Amino acid sequence: MSRIVFLILISAFxxxxxxxxxxxxxxxxxxMNGGFKVRIHLERTDSGLSGKLINPSGNETVLDQIxxxxxxxxFAVIKLNLSYDGVWDDRDKAWKGNLTFQQVYxxxxxxATAEDLAPAVHKRPQExxxxxxxxxxxxxxxxxxxxxxxxxxxxxxxVPNGEGPFPAVLLISGTGQNTRDEDVWGHKVFxxxxxxxxxxxxxxxxxxxxxxxxxxGDYDAATTADFTSDAExxxxxxxxxxxxxxxxxxxxxxxxxxxxxxxxxxxxKTVAFVVMIAGPCVxxxxxxxLQSAMTAKAYGAPDDYIARRKxxxxxxxxxxxxxxSESVALERAKTFVAQGVADKLVDQNEAETLPEEDxxxxxxxxxxxxxxxxxxxxxxxxxxxxxxxxVQVPAKENLAAAREALxxxxxxxxxxxxxxxxxxxxxxxxxxxxxxxxxxxxxPAALKIITDWLTRHTSPLGSPAKLVK
Numbered sequence: 001m002s003r004i005v006f007l008i009l010i011s012a013f014x015x016x017x018x019x020x021x022x023x024x025x026x027x028x029x030x031x032m033n034g035g036f037k038v039r040i041h042l043e044r045t046d047s048g049l050s051g052k053l054i055n056p057s058g059n060e061t062v063l064d065q066i067x068x069x070x071x072x073x074x075f076a077v078i079k080l081n082l083s084y085d086g087v088w089d090d091r092d093k094a095w096k097g098n099l100t101f102q103q104v105y106x107x108x109x110x111x112a113t114a115e116d117l118a119p120a121v122h123k124r125p126q127e128x129x130x131x132x133x134x135x136x137x138x139x140x141x142x143x144x145x146x147x148x149x150x151x152x153x154x155x156x157x158x159v160p161n162g163e164g165p166f167p168a169v170l171l172i173s174g175t176g177q178n179t180r181d182e183d184v185w186g187h188k189v190f191x192x193x194x195x196x197x198x199x200x201x202x203x204x205x206x207x208x209x210x211x212x213x214x215x216x217g218d219y220d221a222a223t224t225a226d227f228t229s230d231a232e233x234x235x236x237x238x239x240x241x242x243x244x245x246x247x248x249x250x251x252x253x254x255x256x257x258x259x260x261x262x263x264x265x266x267x268x269k270t271v272a273f274v275v276m277i278a279g280p281c282v283x284x285x286x287x288x289x290l291q292s293a294m295t296a297k298a299y300g301a302p303d304d305y306i307a308r309r310k311x312x313x314x315x316x317x318x319x320x321x322x323x324x325s326e327s328v329a330l331e332r333a334k335t336f337v338a339q340g341v342a343d344k345l346v347d348q349n350e351a352e353t354l355p356e357e358d359x360x361x362x363x364x365x366x367x368x369x370x371x372x373x374x375x376x377x378x379x380x381x382x383x384x385x386x387x388x389x390x391v392q393v394p395a396k397e398n399l400a401a402a403r404e405a406l407x408x409x410x411x412x413x414x415x416x417x418x419x420x421x422x423x424x425x426x427x428x429x430x431x432x433x434x435x436x437x438x439x440x441x442x443x444p445a446a447l448k449i450i451t452d453w454l455t456r457h458t459s460p461l462g463s464p465a466k467l468v469k
Contacts (some may be wrong), residue, residue: 174255
């Protein structure tokens, strides 16, 4: 749910006069203080020099005003009010200078190696482990209808080997066009979670979101309310399945899914428990303001910019949430964003898409939605987890809201997990740019907390279901 794309840029302080001129053409790579890597590609043309800035996601921005005499390097991106000036240091074989974007950032640019330019290969040991060992459960492709939404959902039902009946969990994914595995930066979050639950004698249903994978429906027109309707249909279908104990079916949601899960339980009184992983507990407009500020800080944006952007976001989101129609919301967004560009709070790349994104149905619904009243209605066991390094759903403010909303529910457990991010990975900064580089998909410690809690809250009063390992 990240909202600001920061071309967070680079540089180091002026250095001694170099001894040798350096050929400028080629690829150069630098790293910001927050670990954000940026690559510069420069080449000679008949008219001089051309180049582009490439971020870790592969997005490219054309450079303007590129000049170099082999000892000094200058380039700029005019529409971003960004510029770089560096001096060649022959001893360190690097350009050292200052990049100016809102403030001055230090940056060293060294020539990229073949390893730097090679496609990154990221290991996923938890997925490999699942493939390497026998599965004590059976998986099958399933389809079920949402009669309210007039669409069909496709998913996977995995049931432990044995007689049953087994407790079951519905997994509800977060924002984005997620398949049943909730693939985030190459991490199949729900695949790992489903396997861990199955091995604890819990059946799992996970499904493709509407309009994604094998599911029908219009994803682009849907709001959180529509995705909630899909989850409600999934619970109804799950109750009818053989070897599933209809009295021990619960819901587990991640991120936006953590809003949907409580809403399903509040409507369907047969839902036995709720698990929220980084599930927002504050109103959407406040969450997005916090998220923008935390993400910007993780990427190293200056404090002054973060403070001014926070004020801008508060006004923008308030105007959009209170708009009586999508067309009014769009006009308001365009006006605010244009002023944001003039005030150097919004870069031109962001400005090209931000008004339309903020005025779409999903955004308007989410900005105005407050999860707290729904949480306060829950009487079933609830587990709410947040990583302390989560910058998408900041733990401090979010868990405070969770504790307040759930204060009358003696069966609620609210936990902050130290050193974990939005995916409950063990992380360093919590920035989304780390997700891909971290090998683990979900911290084993987090998985144990979830599975242990579910084991305690799904055990029947009598003998447990017979499990074949």
